[in-house]
Amino acid sequence: MPKSRSALAIVLAAGEGTRMKSDRPKALHEVAGRSMLANVLSSAVTAGVGRVAVIVGPGRDDVGAEARRSIADADIFVQSERLGTAHAVLAARAAIAEGCDDLLVLFADTPLVTAPTIGALRAALAGGAAVAVLGFWAANPFGYGRLLRDDAGRLVAIREEKDATDEERAVTLCNGGLMAIDGVEALRLLEKIDNKNAKGEFYLTDVVEFARAAGRETRVVIADETEVLGVNDRIQLAQAEALAQTRLRRAAMAGGATMIAPETVFLSADTVIGRDVTIEPHVVIGPGVEIADGAVIHAFSHLEGARVGERASVGPFARLRPGAALAEKAKVGNFVEIKNANVAPGAKVNHLSYIGDADIGANANIGAGTITCNYDGFLKYRTTIGENAFIGSNSSLVAPVTIGQGAYVGSGSVITKDVAPDALAVARGRQMEKAGWAVSFRMAQAAKKAKVE
Structure with missing residues (x-):
């Protein structure tokens, strides 16, 4: 023509x-x-x-x-x-x-x-x-x-x-x-x-x-x-969805992606998937997602409006929300949510964390249970974590805040101020111990319970 x-x-x-x-x-x-x-x-x-x-x-x-x-x-x-x-x-x-x-x-x-x-x-x-x-x-x-x-x-x-x-x-x-x-x-x-x-x-x-x-x-x-196929009711809409998904899955696999159980993977019409990508079972990919060569999307993950870099790893049970950008070899593990955040090459957010409105530097390590506290009820603020920084488990980073390159944050800390490069920041209550307290507590409570019964 x-x-x-x-x-x-x-x-x-x-x-x-x-x-x-x-x-x-x-x-x-x-x-x-x-x-x-x-x-x-x-x-x-x-x-x-x-x-x-x-x-x-x-x-x-x-x-x-x-x-x-x-x-x-x-x-x-x-x-x-x-x-x-x-x-x-x-x-x-x-x-x-x-x-x-x-x-x-x-x-x-x-x-x-x-x-x-x-x-x-x-x-x-x-x-x-x-x-x-x-x-x-x-x-x-x-x-x-x-x-x-x-x-x-x-x-x-x-x-x-x-x-x-x-x-x-x-x-x-x-x-x-x-x-x-x-x-x-x-x-x-x-x-x-x-x-x-x-x-x-x-x-x-x-x-x-x-x-x-x-x-x-x-x-x-x-x-x-x-x-x-014309769509006139919800039944035909479901039929159209099934046909569209079959078409998208075949195109992705023909382009060099591996789907272990393709019938359990759901894609969007604009999904971009590179070569040698592996997508495990029960993955849902919403609009606006790009997955670069060699990346792995583990089972039960949900992605929308996100970019996944070469050889990056996502999941299992991870959620990438709009604005999430993972660079080469970045890792987002199980029960981690990323939103409007950049995860630089080699950085790891392995477990049970929320990272929102943040920039994570190369090779930084984010411990389990860490969250960025990005919202005060009215506005959102950004967290910056430098290269090679180490954030201990169960830490809360109250934005706006910057963690310098190579800095350490002790586990369980609530960080409200910037941390200098290569410094250690610990922000938690001092541990107190009372010898024998548990024995007397149990005896008192047992006596109280006996009176009630």
Whole structure:
């Protein structure tokens, strides 16, 4: 397909999704860590689409805002009435009138469509078709529009189930919904569509017959049935999530990562995983995570908005929150939480610690039970720990505070002031011992208990 061809994608996102039983519009429900709308827009951009128009329902500023989080200059149009797919597409009449080579119609509730499939639709137009329709062979065609072809295999029409004859209903080649239309002819073809059908709606599918009547070629592009799964309820949302996770896991393993039990690992659409990464069972990776070559993510860890450096180690049972950045060979161990903190090369936070809003220097060692006290109920403050510093177990570092390079903090200390490089800081109550106190205490308590009984 020539790179010079311009493309406009119209994404239909006006559905409220009543079957989702949700206050959230359907397009904003998530698959693989991002909204279904964002998934579709990402595929469109990857397929080389330069302009995007998103059709939203009345008062759905939230859907428009989500579109512009993905594509800053996306055009937003409102479909004031729901009178069918062609009516929805024509809500973007102004954008269509500006002209393009390829007009693509995509659906926000079909989140698994891939960039290569969108590219195949565009390639059909580049090859001379006026309309290219995405089809699939359905295991159970009930409810789908049927793609009717002539003896030469050319697309003749799309027949909705309610309007189909018994013979047409026997066809298992079904309409996936997505479509590409010659941008030069698009507006003229769309304006010909009427609502003389069983549902009284303006069917986008009628564009096929109008194109053929004008002597233009219409084609079918075949996709796998899983790719055109439409999401209308929570059950289908779960099915889409499962399919997306399978796709992401396979891509990660094909890229050189090892997953010991891949079916237990959950990734996000934007997860970046390097070569020779090992991910143990029951790991959840949320949006915004990058894992560099050779890192190990141990079992039952949860990562979101974090960067893991080369040959770093995370977990088991670790949590990396947004802003966590582990450098080369850094180690975050079991039951450790890191948030908005930098852990420099070779530094270790091995056990039972919370490190938030902090900078930990290279090769520093953070003892078990250490926490950075970063919040005073109103504002957050930062803790800085220098290279080769050693923080004893069960210490509390009250930010803002700096622990100098090579400094030691004694176990159980509450540090409220800066510690100089190479110094020892101990901040805890003095130990007191009373000989024989326990014997007299036990005798007194036993006598008291006997009186009660």
